[in-house]
Amino acid sequence: MLDIEATLKTKFPTLDHTTKGRLAKKFIKRFAHEDEINSFIRQHPHLEGSAFIHKAFEHFDFSYNINSASRKNIPAQGRVIIVANHPIGTLDGMALVDMVRSIRKDVKVVANDLLYQVDPLKSCFFPINNMSATASHKTQFKAMVAALESDQAVIIFPAGEVSRLSRKGIKDAAWKTGFLKLAKKTHSPILPLHIEARNSAFFYGMSMLYKPLGSMLLVNEMFNKNGRTIGLTTGKLIPSQVIENCSLTLPHLANKIRESVYQLKSKKIHTPPFKTVDTISHPACRQSMRMELESQQHLLTTPTGLDLYIVDYVADSALMHELGRIRELTFRAVGEGTGTCWDLDQYDRHYRHLILWDDAKLEIVGGYRLGECQKLIETYGQESLYANHMFNLNKSIEPYLANTLELGRCFVQPKYWGTRALDYLWYGMGNYLAQNPQIKYLIGSISLSNSYSQSARELIVSYYNTQMGMDEQLANAKCPFVVSDEIQKIADKEFTGEYKTSFKRLNARLEAQGEKLPMLFKQYVELCDDKGTQFIDFNVASDFCDAIGALIMIDLDKVKPNKKARYLNGFSKKVA
Incomplete structure (x- = not known):
């Protein structure tokens, strides 16, 4: 009162x-x-x-x-x-x-x-x-x-x-x-x-x-x-x-x-004295998303009750709205993102989408964007590849593209960090590859956030360029990331030896700066034997908060036997 x-x-x-x-x-x-x-x-x-x-x-x-x-x-x-x-x-x-x-x-x-x-x-x-x-x-x-x-x-x-x-x-x-x-x-x-x-x-x-x-x-x-x-x-x-x-x-x-x-009360347009971003769009209707999934391809169900789907783009879709929203939310959480209300672009219309779905909570857990390069080129031309947005693709890459799947926009939303969500996405990827045995290579860009210090970014780029750089220059970055002479000298001295020893040296230098290597860099490399994962070039994405995009290629014939058994062989509708 x-x-x-x-x-x-x-x-x-x-x-x-x-x-x-x-x-x-x-x-x-x-x-x-x-x-x-x-x-x-x-x-x-x-x-x-x-x-x-x-x-x-x-x-x-x-x-x-x-x-x-x-x-x-x-x-x-x-x-x-x-x-x-x-x-x-x-x-x-x-x-x-x-x-x-x-x-x-x-x-x-x-x-x-x-x-x-x-x-x-x-x-x-x-x-x-x-x-x-x-x-x-x-x-x-x-x-x-x-x-x-x-x-x-x-x-x-x-x-x-x-x-x-x-x-x-x-x-x-x-x-x-x-x-x-x-x-x-x-x-x-x-x-x-x-x-x-x-x-x-x-x-x-x-x-x-x-x-x-x-x-x-x-x-x-x-x-x-x-x-x-x-x-x-x-x-x-x-x-x-x-x-x-x-x-x-x-x-x-x-x-x-x-x-x-x-x-704000003025009708005149004023430019703010500091950088601003769009607010992430409001959530889509959960029941509408569930209804839309019923017409999409169900791949498998995980032991925890999550479902994996292959989703094709539909205009004015609650599911695509939410996919773009959750992507932007996730990438902003690690210092990346488009700065717009959602992360959807023209490539989403022609690519397929691997989505991990939590039916109990009616929400998207994570996803990948998938593009069969040959089909995309035949229908829309080589410029329809997302890789072409950040890299100039050379003639030498063309023989690979007939049997290549382009990956991108990998994410697990923050609420599910620390779970097996990424592992389940890889099960879904393996299921898709098992259904498409003509695919021999994976190509895609791994992002390295601009929230990392300049020296940490240079260390990571120089390490992977030294250890896993591709001899054949299949593509060139449109806005290449440049490593300083000082860091390159460190790489030449410390990162040219055996993989595990060099990797420990990289981690030690990152830890000294309070930084930690992004998970996908390590996981993609350790998926394969004998340089089955190779780094082609490194581009600075000005439309993605200046994150570095590392273009990689994975040779599926060089996937480690235990990884192949886990992800690529013997799929059923229920993951063990």
Whole structure:
């Protein structure tokens, strides 16, 4: 329940000591609507959270609007810090919570202590210690860190107070930098959001006379919003790497983000002062995906109940929408990705897709993109190969292409990391190869994230080029990755010997930098004997966060006997 008397004693303990203070107290209590608010709460004891907000908005005849483009910018999952201006001080926070909860339920807002007294709303807010500002901030910060590390959404009004009237109009005060410290600590992206709204002239006048008095009148402002609709506009997502690597001071960066929030209300197109990315698209309908899978080719079922399918592209498909969404989500988690709302391109239309499906949860676990090179070339020409996008394919590769399967876009979504998901995808690959015995070679690009240090990337590239480089130059990178002379000298000295010894030296150097070799590099090499896996060239993909694409070729005749027995021979509809 709202207790104005207790709030005044906490915020202004000396208010009763003077005649002026006692008059101010009477004035504040007159406009606090304490009885009306508490009566409303008692009338709806069964409501809390969003249900209570809806009833409150109905009571005040208050609403908000947000267009579809802005709504799509709200991430449907994963950690995010939403920062906004704070023009009203009460209903705007409730509106943001309600809007975000219409997309995802795991969101809370940093509230002022007046709102936190409304018990039905406490599930929407971070806890506040009204008696101690210092303890409150520490408690809030820890709670927000825990929420973000659990991949939840947090709404913050960085000004820490309601907007006031100034010479530049109704604007927030300078933003505090706590949200940036929180973003850095939790590696969370930031979503700017602008709220188009204002309080009454009476409020701004009282605030100019005595600022704390204005704050205590915020409750009264809720009661003059009858028939009002506020506007919500979102910007594009600011990746956590931009915040972490920014050279600006925190106050300067906070001001830049504040400015970008106010630019959102303008119809003019403003270029953000920092790199942004599209928000990953919202999930597709799970039941629609299951229905679409019924018409696709089922390969086998794993012991854990996961299913492997070969899926052909269908336009306007829930399954393809979700495939692109989960790909982008997964690649961004390792510092890669397209930066668009999903990872789908023109090649997906003509390639086939190996998908690992969890029917219990109705979601895509992982996948591969497969292209039979000969069929693609016969139908669409050699430029239809994805390898041709990053590499100039030489004449010498043509004899191989008649019997080659191109692999790409291998992923296992983060929720399934640490499981046998990749192993199961390889079972599915083996099943497909068993059905297509004409395939003798695999070709494809393994990605090495730009999140690795430059020296680590050079070490990895120089190692595989030295140990597994192909003598025959089948292709040349369009944007080749260049290894420095310094690292090449290390490679010439340490990586030219026996494979295991050289591999230990590579790992030791990576570990010294706090880096770890990407799993697929090791697994593809150890799939074969006698250089059955060879590296052709290394390209920098500017359209994939500058990740390095290592083009490899695998000779299936050189797959190790134990791997061949495991993945390529004797398949049934049930994996052992």
